[in-house]
Amino acid sequence: MNVLIVGAAGMIGRKLTQRLARDGRLAGKAIDGAHLVDIVAPDPLDAPFPVVCEAFDIAASYVAPRLAGRRPDVIFLLASIVSGEAETDFDKGYAVNLGGTQALFEAIRRENALSGGAYRPRLVFTSSIAVFGAPFPDVIGDEFAPAPLTSYGTQKAIGELLLADYSRRGFFDGIGLRLPTICVRPGAPNKAASGFFSGIIREPLAGKEAILPVGDDVRHWHASPRSAVEFLLRAAELDLSLLGSRRTLNLPGVSATVGEQIEALRRVAGDQAARLIRREPNETIARIVAGWPRAFDPARAKSLGFRAETDFAAIIQAYIEDDFGG
Amino acid sequence: MNVLIVGAAGMIGRKLTQRLARDGRLAGKAIDGAHLVDIVAPDPLDAPFPVVCEAFDIAASYVAPRLAGRRPDVIFLLASIVSGEAETDFDKGYAVNLGGTQALFEAIRRENALSGGAYRPRLVFTSSIAVFGAPFPDVIGDEFAPAPLTSYGTQKAIGELLLADYSRRGFFDGIGLRLPTICVRPGAPNKAASGFFSGIIREPLAGKEAILPVGDDVRHWHASPRSAVEFLLRAAELDLSLLGSRRTLNLPGVSATVGEQIEALRRVAGDQAARLIRREPNETIARIVAGWPRAFDPARAKSLGFRAETDFAAIIQAYIEDDFGG
Numbered sequence: 001m002n003v004l005i006v007g008a009a010g011m012i013g014r015k016l017t018q019r020l021a022r023d024g025r026l027a028g029k030a031i032d033g034a035h036l037v038d039i040v041a042p043d044p045l046d047a048p049f050p051v052v053c054e055a056f057d058i059a060a061s062y063v064a065p066r067l068a069g070r071r072p073d074v075i076f077l078l079a080s081i082v083s084g085e086a087e088t089d090f091d092k093g094y095a096v097n098l099g100g101t102q103a104l105f106e107a108i109r110r111e112n113a114l115s116g117g118a119y120r121p122r123l124v125f126t127s128s129i130a131v132f133g134a135p136f137p138d139v140i141g142d143e144f145a146p147a148p149l150t151s152y153g154t155q156k157a158i159g160e161l162l163l164a165d166y167s168r169r170g171f172f173d174g175i176g177l178r179l180p181t182i183c184v185r186p187g188a189p190n191k192a193a194s195g196f197f198s199g200i201i202r203e204p205l206a207g208k209e210a211i212l213p214v215g216d217d218v219r220h221w222h223a224s225p226r227s228a229v230e231f232l233l234r235a236a237e238l239d240l241s242l243l244g245s246r247r248t249l250n251l252p253g254v255s256a257t258v259g260e261q262i263e264a265l266r267r268v269a270g271d272q273a274a275r276l277i278r279r280e281p282n283e284t285i286a287r288i289v290a291g292w293p294r295a296f297d298p299a300r301a302k303s304l305g306f307r308a309e310t311d312f313a314a315i316i317q318a319y320i321e322d323d324f325g326g
Numbered sequence: 327m328n329v330l331i332v333g334a335a336g337m338i339g340r341k342l343t344q345r346l347a348r349d350g351r352l353a354g355k356a357i358d359g360a361h362l363v364d365i366v367a368p369d370p371l372d373a374p375f376p377v378v379c380e381a382f383d384i385a386a387s388y389v390a391p392r393l394a395g396r397r398p399d400v401i402f403l404l405a406s407i408v409s410g411e412a413e414t415d416f417d418k419g420y421a422v423n424l425g426g427t428q429a430l431f432e433a434i435r436r437e438n439a440l441s442g443g444a445y446r447p448r449l450v451f452t453s454s455i456a457v458f459g460a461p462f463p464d465v466i467g468d469e470f471a472p473a474p475l476t477s478y479g480t481q482k483a484i485g486e487l488l489l490a491d492y493s494r495r496g497f498f499d500g501i502g503l504r505l506p507t508i509c510v511r512p513g514a515p516n517k518a519a520s521g522f523f524s525g526i527i528r529e530p531l532a533g534k535e536a537i538l539p540v541g542d543d544v545r546h547w548h549a550s551p552r553s554a555v556e557f558l559l560r561a562a563e564l565d566l567s568l569l570g571s572r573r574t575l576n577l578p579g580v581s582a583t584v585g586e587q588i589e590a591l592r593r594v595a596g597d598q599a600a601r602l603i604r605r606e607p608n609e610t611i612a613r614i615v616a617g618w619p620r621a622f623d624p625a626r627a628k629s630l631g632f633r634a635e636t637d638f639a640a641i642i643q644a645y646i647e648d649d650f651g652g
Contacts, residue, residue, distance in 0.1 A: 090495065133571055136469075143462075145471040147490070147572050154491040158484050164473070165480040169416065245459055246473050 001029045004067060006058060006104070007078030009038035011185060012126075012228050015322075016076065019229050021047035026074060027122075027237035035070060038079065058100030059092075068107035071115075074122045074236050075172075077104060083130055083152035084192055090151060097155035101125075105162055109171040123163070123174040124235040127248055129221055131157040131178060134291040142250055142300045149291050164247040167240075175235045176248030180223040180296075180308070183315060186323035193288045197222065200258070201265055201316055204276035205324060213282035216259035219294040223253040224318040227308040234306055242304060252308035254315060255295035264312040268320070327355045330393060332384060332430070333404030335364035337511060338452070338554050341648075342402065345555050347373035352400060353448075353563035361396060364405065384426030385418075394433035397441075400448045400562050401498075403430060409456055409478035410518055416477060423481035427451075431488055435497040449489070449500040450561040453574055455547055457483040457504060460617040468576055468626045475617050490573040493566075501561045502574030506549040506622075506634070509641060512649035519614045523548065526584070527591055527642055530602040531650060539608035542585035545620040549579040550644040553634040560632055568630060578634035580641060581621035590638040594646070 003026060007013045017036055024031055024047070033050045036042040041055040056063045058079055079100065080086075086093025111119045132140060133149035146157045160176045167174040185198040196213055197220060203210035223231075231251055240247070256264075266274040298306070309315045320326060329352060333339045343362055350357055350373070359376045362368040367381040382389045384405055405426065406412075412419025437445045458466060459475035472483045486502045493500040511524040522539055523546060529536035549557075557577055566573070582590075592600040624632070635641045646652060 143471050145469050146487075148487070149494070149571055151491050151495070154487050157487050161472075161474070161480050161483050161487075165477050168475070169477070245475055 001026060001031060001073040002033045002035070002070070003031055003074050003076070004035045004037070004070070004072035005076045005078065006037050006067065007076070007080065008036035008042040008053075009040055010078060011187070012182065012225060012232075013038065013042070013076075013078050015225055015229050016078075016232055017042065017045055019233070021045050024048040026233070035067070035072060037067065057096070058104060059095040061103070064100070064103035064107035065110070067104065068111050071111055071119050072121060074124070075104075075108075076124045076126075076232060076236075077101065078126050080126070080156075081152070082192065083150055086152040086155065087150055093151050093155060097152065098158055101155075101159045102162060105166050105171070109166065112171045117170065120170060121172050122236060122240075123172045124232055125159055125163050125174060125176045125248075126232075127156040127160050127176045127178045128153065129178050129180060129250075129293045129296075131160070132293045136293060139295045139297050140250065140293055141297050160248040164245065167247050168245060173240050174247050175238065175240055175243065177231050177235055178248060178250050179228060179231070180221045180251060180253035182225055182228050183222040184224070184319035184323070186225070186319070193285050196285070197261070200261060200277050201319065204265060204273040205269055205320070207276070209276050209278055211280050212258065212277050213280060213285040214258060214289055215281070215286070216262070217257055218286075218289055219255060219257045220289070221253045221255055221293050221295060222312065222315055223251065223308040224315045226318045226322055227253075231306055231308075234304075238304060249301040249304070249306065250296045250298040251301050252298050252306055253296065254309050254312050256312040261312050264316055267313060268316045327352060327357055327399040328359045328361070328396070329357055329400050329402070330361045330363070330396070330398035331402045331404065332363050332393065333402070333406065334362035334368040334379075335366055336404060337513070338508065338551060338558075339364065339368070339402075339404050341551055341555050342404075342558055343368065343371055345559070347371050350374040352559070361393070361398060363393065383422070384430060385421040387429070390426070390429035390433035391436070393430065394437050397437055397445050398447060400450070401430075401434075402450045402452075402558060402562075403427065404452050406452070406482075407478070408518065409476055412478040412481065413476055419477050419481060423478065424484055427481075427485045428488060431492050431497070435492065438497045443496065446496060447498050448562060448566075449498045450558055451485055451489050451500060451502045451574075452558075453482040453486050453502045453504045454479065455504050455506055455576075455619045455622075457486070458619045462619060465621045465623050466576065466619055467623050486574040490571065493573050494571060499566050500573050501564065501566055501569065503557050503561055504574060504576050505554060505557070506547045506577060506579035508551055508554050509548040510550070510645035510649070512551070512645070519611050522611070523587070526587060526603050527645065530591060530599040531595055531646070533602070535602050535604055537606045538584065538603050539606060539611040540584060540615055541607070541612070542588065543583055544612075544615055545581060545583045546615070547579045547581055547619055547622060548638065548641060549577065549634040550641045550648075552644045552648055553579075557632055557634075560630075564630060575627040575630070575632065576622045576624040577627050578624050578632055579622065580635050580638050582638040587638050590642055594639060594642045
């Protein structure tokens with residue numbers, strides 16, 4: 001089988017491609033080739049199958065037909081303008097997150113028609129818990145209405161609707177995954193409003209100070225990068241007829257307060273690590289974070305075999321094993 | 327104030343324009359002019375203000391900038407490819423219902439930018455209970471997730487999301503109305519799957535036979551064309567800051583079974599009318615209708631002053647008074 005990953009140079013895209021290279025298989029079948037695409041060319045990959053790495057902007061009109069024209073069997077659509085940038089650059093956010101998604105869906109539909117319906121790939125679309133906006137209940141159920149408070153969340157919610165309709169029409173076999181906040185993100189601190197959720201673990205583990213801009217009582221919904229990759233692999237192999245007409249899932253994760261995050265850090269790395277967290281309240285960040293989901297009851301995803309960590313210490317452990325050299 | 331009605335030649339569009347011509351006012355202000363647009367030119371209107379009637383396809387790229395360029399104060403976006411046609415003609419449905427809506431929103435955004443933010447019209451968008459798809463609870467609450475089972479419902483749900491985001495950004499002040507099935511529709515029978523809900527009242531009242539393709543126990547959510555016009559007028563005058571970030575409302579209506587509809591007809595027009603309903607079960611229609619909502623608890627809309635009939639006899643009475651010469 002052939003795999004296309006759009007957004008392959010991002011944090012999750014890199015982890016997914018490394019995993020596919022290691023396994024050589026996806027959804028029970030040997031991988032015959034991978035097409036790795038991002039706005040910058042993904043790094044070459046040492047894999048037991050041929051790999052093509054290319055730089056493309058999916059908002060450019062010639063790109064989607066070219067990607068779909070190779071008729072990949074499984075497509076991971078991970079590419080996004082992130083939430084902060086989609087908020088400051090309205091046109092770019094809509095062009096990539098909505099326009100690029102719609103263009104890819106249309107290009108697949110065209111290949112489906114050209115093939116007389118024979119070409120009908122699996123499409124795994126990464127959505128986000130950013131489709132939800134306050135007010136909401138303490139625990140969000142599977143039938144709670146998306147009401148995004150950002151353009152990014154709006155674009156993801158629209159992608160989910162298109163995914164369901166194109167799947168219902170039989171143009172492809174799609175599944176949407178509303179990823180929890182992925183934590184602990186490896187690498188340098190970034191300026192995302194959510195960055196501190198990773199920073200207060202990653203930086204102290206490296207002996208560096210971390211800024212905490214919100215109170216210890218702030219509760220949020222997390223899963224590790226390792227779980228994110230497992231979600232994607234599960235989505236690629238699952239019998240999607242089990243989804244019925246509702247093609248997007250809330251996913252399992254860990255609901256933890258910042259205080260519980262810090263307590264888990266203390267248990268794993270001791271008091272001296274926890275002491276590196278400096279409290280520097282930031283009202284702007286606190287206000288943004290107050291509009292974010294705190295917990296889910298992802299009953300459907302669990303019944304379909306999606307699994308994540310069950311406590312925050314396991315999320316820290318996954319980071320140490322996968323990104324901190326054990 | 328100036329009013330733009332897109333979809334002015336449709337059943338609700340005509341009733342709305344006639345009402346505006348009669349009142350001469352909207353949202354407490356005198357109307358200075360009306361721009362009536364549809365795919366066929368709306369009929370000329372005898373009104374106490376200047377009226378421009380034009381035929382346009384909102385899917386054509388030059389149209390939205392032209393409509394928004396006149397900077398109307400209140401815009402009613404009623405135009406749609408209806409559900410049956412959007413299902414059989416995928417491209418046309420997306421081009422008009424999604425592309426046309428998006429183009430109009432973008433054109434307004436451009437006028438908003440050109441005016442330095444001063445131009446920020448009221449935009450009333452008609453959505454539909456078709457955004458909901460089975461399975462759902464017997465009574466659908468305000469926070470139940472849309473999960474459309476048609477391309478039409480998908481396009482309406484996407485329009486709602488765009489409406490909320492463009493409103494949040496301050497490009498216009500938008501409100502979406504999820505209209506119940508509008509019943510009793512005047513005029514000739516049509517081939518919509520929902521057509522019988524009106525047909526079993528309208529045809530017997532005119533002494534004609536009507537076909538009933540589903541069982542008497544089928545329950546659905548109705549409001550009269552008169553209520554639909556009242557919804558639009560209320561939406562044009564309401565202080566939309568009361569909506570918060572959730573810009574689309576489930577609306578009041580009457581939850582009635584087909585049996586209750588027929589009983590109401592019997593009370594209003596006697597046994598001889600009810601006897602004109604011929605039962606001719608149609609499995610295809612029955613299956614489609616089984617995926618439609620049966621009842622709502624539209625608490626938000628009610629608290630914001632939206633009102634509809636409270637029983638089906640009142641819906642029949644409205645039809646007799648407004649469309650059957652009393």
